[in-house]
Amino acid sequence: MTDSAVTDSIQVQSFDHITLVVKDLEASRQFYVDFLGMEHVPRPGFSFEGHWFQIGDQQIHLILEHDQSGKAGNLDPDQNTRTHHFAFQVNDAKQAYEKAVSRGIPIVSPPKSRPDGATQTFVNDPDGHIIELCSLS
Structure with a gap:
């Protein structure tokens, strides 16, 4: 990679989150919180159900499968x-x-x-x- 390619890039600063579509929010909460030990954190009031979990400075965002989401x-x-x-x-x-x-x-x-x-x-x-x-x- 050339120096000009580096200066022309957007320069990602950090990894923020992963979003997963799931079928059962409670089963997923048990896995991510009870098994993996992540912290269940508040989530904005979106028009669809989900959970957010904190791990260090990053998060896992879960979306309950619905008619406008991808498949779980x-x-x-x-x-x-x-x-x-x-x-x-x-x-x-x-x-x-x-x-x-x-x-x-x-x-x-x-x-x-x-x-x-x-x-x-x-x-x-x-x-x-x-x-x-x-x-x-």
């Missing part, structure tokens, strides 16, 4: 680690896997080591979105 969930039938997903850093990916199993959360992939030495495991949220949980050990 991961529509990719290929549930593997090399398809659409997003990742959260956790203290211990192996422990996160064990907690997911004990809570009946669907597992996409058990813990494995990445080439950089981190450990990663993949789970599904209630709508089938693939979520990577990774840790440095």
Whole structure:
């Protein structure tokens, strides 16, 4: 990339949020708050139902599926680690896997080591979105 391409770009400042369309707000709240430990935060009074969750400086926005939203969930039938997903850093990916199993959360992939030495495991949220949980050990 040339220097002029950098100065002509919009220069993203930070990552703000992810929006997911879901079928069941309470099941999703249980996953994101009770399992992942995110904070349920106030949301503006939109004309459609949803929840917002805080994680560090970023948020997850959930929209309840309705006639003007997209379809809920991961529509990719290929549930593997090399398809659409997003990742959260956790203290211990192996422990996160064990907690997911004990809570009946669907597992996409058990813990494995990445080439950089981190450990990663993949789970599904209630709508089938693939979520990577990774840790440095």
